[in-house]
Amino acid sequence: MAKTEIRIGGLGGQGVILCASVIGKAASIYEGKHATLIQAFGPEARGSACSAQVTVSDSVIGYPYVTNLDILAVMSQDAYNLFAPTLKPGGTLLYEEELVKLGDSLPEGVKTYPIPATRLAEEVGRRLVLNIVMTGFFAGVTGLCSFEAFRSATLDSVPKGTEDLNLKALQKGYEHGTKLIAAT
Amino acid sequence: MKADPKGVLTGVHFMDGDHAACEGAIAAGCRFAAGYPITPSTEVVERFAARIPKVGGVFIQMEDEIASSIAIQGAAWAGKKVMSVTSGPGLSLMMEHIGFAVWTETPSVWVDVQRCGPSTGLPTQPAQQDMQQIKWGSHGDYEIIALSPNSPQECFDLMITAFNLSETYRCPVFFMMDEVVGHMTERVEIPPADKIEVTPRKYTNKKPSEFTLYATTQDDLAPEMIKAGDGYKIHTTGLTHDDRGYPVMTAAAQKKMMDRLIEKIRRNLHKLVDVxxxxxxxxxxxxxxxxxxxxxxxxxxxxxxxxxxxxxxxxxxxxxxxxxxxxxxxxxxxxxxxxxxxxxxxxxxxxxxxxxxxxxxxxxxxxxxxxxxxxxxxxxxxxxxx
Amino acid sequence: MTTMTTCGEYKDLDIQNPVFKVLRRERIPHIWCPGCGIGTSLNCFARALAGCGLNLDKVAVVSGIGCTGRVAGYLNLDSFHTTHGRAIPFATGLKLGNPELNVVVYSGDGDLFAIGGNHFFHAARRNMDLLVVCVNNYTYGMTGGQVAPTTPLGPTQTTMPYGNFEPSFNLPFVADACGATYVARWTIYHVRQLAKAMEEGLLKKGLRFIEVLCPCPTLYSRRNKLGDGVDQVKYYKEKSVIKHGADTKEAQLTFQGEIIVGKFVDRERPTWLESMNKHLCAALGDSYAPYGS
The missing domain is CATH 3.40.50.920 (Rossmann fold)
Structure with missing residues (x-):
């Protein structure tokens, strides 16, 4: 019964929920797994802390909240400070390297994967697609689902007319991820 | 009867419970909803407002939950399948109209995405604290039906059951979600319309001159219905009434009505078990x-x-x-x-x-x-x- | 000898009162007190219904709670006696559920403007297609004569035992300010004008508002030593001034003072449904089929 518990953290407006949604969709619709997404609801505003939890499993998911965090992807320092200590020992941390500085509060054995996602998003054309770069990076590092599943889920989730841009962003992040994995 | 394909978003979706509940309602034939914004239920009516113009129906955001919970009943008597959607304080405001729906036998679905109370409580956090309120919150004795889904998929599937039961028993049916189920996103599979069984309203075949609004048979304690504008010229009232719907201010009339309305549900308890x-x-x-x-x-x-x-x-x-x-x-x-x-x-x-x-x-x-x-x-x- | 039944039918003559067909005669006698004016207003409304030329299968009436709330029960229409204050939102659902209905809300001042006030404001703001008839007897009759939002300054009510000190609503002004397309006030002395206004109201679109001043001899008049029902009708006759088109700001009622009556507002505004259809046609194009047409 393989179960992966994921948290995505960042700032309101960065597209945290969309990133989580693409992961959940890739797993549950395009890869035949089960996925449950829970967003932190609160008086959310642009620039405030925002996070989403995704559980992906081969079997039916009961308890919907993350309790044993396998993978954390963060796009802001606050999100890192808040959630990094909740990673399980030996877990996986993905982080936007220009927005997040690693501290010494990481649990033992956590594998860390940096990405200049904002810069890569700018290279693709728009800083706004940071979240999809991050999603592609997630796909490349974790291999949770096939790239094809992530691709379909992205196409299914982004506004009409922005598909090309977002697919480029996904690809960019994915390549960065697979390169890091190949190097380790 | 099969669902109208116009309202059925057949396919596989990654959808939260609030949205799935809305899709379930539309698939079930709901063509009128009234609501007032309140967390964590608002997404249900937001989606309804976006979807229903393309399906053929109306959403209106009323001035409060009191208005919403009676506007749906007007629309039900005009021939629509209806729902109202609320949470916490909004449900408290609706209490009087549960009784009106019970006493006038108005088919209606009441969605409550439960949040944490009492009072304003924790508006964005879950609870299951309204379970007894829906049963006892309106004054007087009554029986209602309530369902509780545990996933977005069930928000879709059971919503259809909720509408069907409200037509069969002509009583308010409560859809008791909670904040987690409402805001949780999972895979939701919406079947083709011809795989969705919906219960049509039980309209009478009788002519106006032969029709009595609340006449029932021993076999079926839920009366036939009409829709306003079809020439039946009915009267109904929240007062205790006779089979014609006319007020009768006696203990005997009260007993007759109460017995039938309670019996309408209790006699069918065996059909209303889903454990x-x-x-x-x-x-x-x-x-x-x-x-x-x-x-x-x-x-x-x-x-x-x-x-x-x-x-x-x-x-x-x-x-x-x-x-x-x-x-x-x-x-x-x-x-x-x-x-x-x-x-x-x-x-x-x-x-x-x-x-x-x-x-x-x-x-x-x-x-x-x-x-x-x-x-x-x-x-x-x-x-x-x- | 010609014999007349309790509800005015001449058994052996081949004539029939034109209002018979719009009344549920099996429910008469009605519950109202001798000298009460609600029945007179109902008679005017019955005449308007009989004379308006509308298909009465498509006219529905909705009442709230109170003495006037009982009107729905006496009309041979699809008729709904709802909850206290909520006739307007029920009627809103009824109209939107079946737009071919001509929906009338017929209720009292306490029902429509105290407990139900908010609903009136919003229905008028939206220009919901409803005729709202408000019978104003300045008091809560059904519950025994308590102060209402329409009670003028001065008179005694059971919950204002030393005289009312709360300012009252000027209903035509409220309706006008909220956007009603038709605003009129008459008293039950003005039966012909009232019936005509009701007919106009039935045939117009949008939120139409008619205030009907009406005696409550049992409670309001007796407690304030105003005589019986007839004395109040005399007061209406003597103190009413017909001012069509009057500025509704000037239509404030005072205790036994001058009464400005007439048709104050008659204008066109798109109804809620018209606005919705027009807007959604523009916004959604061919994917939108106008609702209710």
Whole structure:
């Protein structure tokens, strides 16, 4: 019964929920797994802390909240400070390297994967697609689902007319991820 | 009757419970909804407002929940399948109109995405604290039906059941979600329209001169219906009334009406049982649950079973009417029930009444604001076997 | 000898009162007190219904709670006696559920403007297609004569035992300010004008508002030593001034003072449904089929 518990953290407006949604969709619709997404609801505003939890499993998911965090992807320092200590020992941390500085509060054995996602998003054309770069990076590092599943889920989730841009962003992040994995 | 394909968003979606509930309502034939913004239910009507113009129907955001809960009843008498959607304080404002829907026998679905109270409480956090309010919140005696989904998929599937039951029994049907189920996103499969069975409104074939609004037969205590504008020139009232719908201010008329309306549900209790049983036969302990808590309980049950304990799970899908006889019979075969709820002990009162001392009951109350820790439920199971 | 039944039917003559067909005669006698004006207003409304030329299968009436709330029960229409204050939102659902209905809300001042006030404001703001007839007897009759939002300054009510000190609503002004397309006030002395206004109201679109001043001899008049029903009708006759087109700001009622009556507002505004259809046609194009047409 393989179960992966994921948290995505960042700032309101960065597209945290969309990133989580693409992961959940890739797993549950395009890869035949089960996925449950829970967003932190609160008086959310642009620039405030925002996070989403995704559980992906081969079997039916009961308890919907993350309790044993396998993978954390963060796009802001606050999100890192808040959630990094909740990673399980030996877990996986993905982080936007220009927005997040690693501290010494990481649990033992956590594998860390940096990405200049904002810069890569700018290279693709728009800083706004940071979240999809991050999603592609997630796909490349974790291999949770096939790239094809992530691709379909992205196409299914982004506004009409922005598909090309977002697919480029996904690809960019994915390549960065697979390169890091190949190097380790 | 099959669902109208125009309203059915056939396909596989990654959707939250609020949106899935809305899709279920539209698939079931709901063409009028009225609501007032309130967290965490607002997404249901937001989606309805976006979707319904393309399907052929109306959404109106009323000035408050009192207005919403009676506007839907006007639309029901005009021939529409209707729902209102609310949470917490909004549900409290609707109480009087539950009684009006009961007494005038207006088919209507009432969606309550439960949040944490009392008062403004924790608007964005879950609870299951309205379970007794819907049954007793309107003054007077009455029977209602209530369902509790535990996933976005069930928000879709059971919503169709909710609409169908409200047509069959001509009573308000409550759809008791909670913040977690409402805001949780999962895979939701919406079948093709021809795989969705919807119950049409039971319109009369009689001519106006032969039709009596609340005439019923011994076989079916739910009367036939008409729609305003078809020439029946009916009268209905929240006052105690006779078969014509005319006010009659006597204890005898009251008794006749009350007996029929209570009997309309109680006589059909056997048809209104939906308890999803998992290994209850031969179990020592049965965990009773509903809504989101059933998923939390399952985690605890899995752990208990791993320890070799014989634990069954009885999940209430229809919470009202409470399946008394089922639990009365079960009580003599097991040692104890464990009943976790996101409230201080509401439906467990019903279980207690049904079981009347024949088995031990361990309630697992919760103040709300989040879900139970599975360990707390596990500890209750362990206590039950001791 | 010609014999007349309790509800005014001449058994052996081949003539029939034109209002018979719009009344539920099996429900008469009605519950109202001798001298009460609600029945007179109902008679005017019955005449308007009989004379308006509308298909009465498509006219529905909705009442709230109170003495006037009982009107729905006496009309041979699809008729709904709802909850206290909520006739307008029920009627809103009824109209939107079946737009071919001509929906009339017929209720009292307490029902429509105290407990139900908010609903009136919003229905008028939206220009919901409803005719709202408000019978104003300045008091809560059904519950025994308590102060209402329409009670003028001065008179005694059971909950204002030393005289009312709360300012009252000027209903035509409220309706006007909220956007009603038709605003008129008459008293039950003005039966012909009232019936005509009701007919106009039935045939117009949008939120139409008619205030009907009406005696409550049992409670309001007796407690304030105003005589019986006839004395109040005399007061209406003597103190009413017809001012069509009057500025509704000037239509404030005072205790036994001058009464400005007439048709104050008659204007066109798109109804809620018209606005919705027009807007959604523009916004959604061919994917939108105008609702209710």
């Amino acid at each position: 999803r049983m998992d290994n209850c036969d031969g179990a020592d302990i049965v965990v009773v649950s509903y809504g989101i808590t059933s998923r939390i309980a399952q985690a605890a049950i899995d752990e208990a079973r791993a320890k070799g304990l014989k634990v069954g799970h009885a999940r209430l899908v229809i919470c009202w009417p409470f399946p008394e006889s089922l639990f009365r019979e079960m009580a003599s075969k097991i040692k104890a029930f464990v009943f976790p709820e996101l409230n201080m002990g509401q439906m467990v009162r019903e279980l207690d009444r049904a079981v009347s001392g024949k088995a031990r009951i361990i309630p697992v109350p919760h103040a709300g604001g989040t879900v139970h820790e599975p360990e707390i439920i596990l500890n209750a199971i362990l206590e039950a076997v001791r």
